[in-house]
Amino acid sequence: MKRCELTLPKIEATLEQSEEWLWVSDNGFNKRRLRLHDYAEIYDIPGLYERVFCDMLKSRSWEVIPSMLSYEINKSSKNEDSLRVLDFGAGNGMVGEALLSQMECERMIGVDILPEARKAAGRDRPCVYDEYHVIDMSQIEPATRKKLTEFRFNCLVTVAALGFSDIPTGAFVEAFNLIQDRGWIAFNIKDKFLTNRDDTGFARLVKRMLNDDILDVRFEQKYRHRFSIDGKELYYSAIVGKKKRDIIFDDFNPGD
Ligand SMILES: C[S@@+](CC[C@H](N)C(=O)[O-])C[C@H]1O[C@@H](n2cnc3c(N)ncnc32)[C@H](O)[C@@H]1O
Structure with a gap:
């Protein structure tokens, strides 16, 4: 072409x-x-x-988040389980590929709402995912949830996919709750979704995650995610932590 x-x-x-x-x-x-x-x-x-x-647009998140995650895992302990990763909002596989280049992973499973994403990952990065599923996690069937539970994920990565018209709060919660307690959680989110003006539920949820008993936060930093098309710097927060417990409805009470 x-x-x-x-x-x-x-x-x-x-x-x-x-x-x-x-x-x-x-x-x-x-x-x-x-x-x-x-x-x-x-x-x-x-x-x-x-x-x-x-x-x-000089996007950096696809390499920043895997780097922060692998840094924290390596720092954490010698007795970590091998990683069984859920790459949620996996797109064409850049994040999965970056993580695999830095960490040994027992399993790497991609999930995205778009069949085109799975096709692109298979076409451009055929060796990254053990399996890649096209799922709308905001309307997940019980049978699909059960199937995903069988992977016994101990790591979630979600990069450049939260907020705006992308992954809604409830779908992120579904993915989060698929991860075993003490599993690793790594994601990024635009700073505006962390303000009190945000009504999508992310602000409330992330605040509780950061201050409460949901996530043992190991790393949090604001960084330049990319430029906008008119050349402005767009800042996101990167968050890496270990899951303490499932998220329940009261933790975020979504407005979306
Ligand atoms: C900007 S792309 C990021 C892709 C990849 N994580 C990266 O950083 O290169 C956002 C991805 O989120 C996916 N997405 C949006 N809404 C979703 C949903 N409800 N469930 C799963 N994936 C979703 C989109 O299809 C898209 O592939």
């Missing part, structure tokens, strides 16, 4: 991340808008996700 041309638009006002877009064309022809959150369309074109997010 011919390499398409990508051009950042000149926009007047900063857009919400879920509204961002750029121009894409084939050698100047068929010029059209591509929304950055049109993941299905982006995954369908080999290398496009990497060009847009890594090359143009």
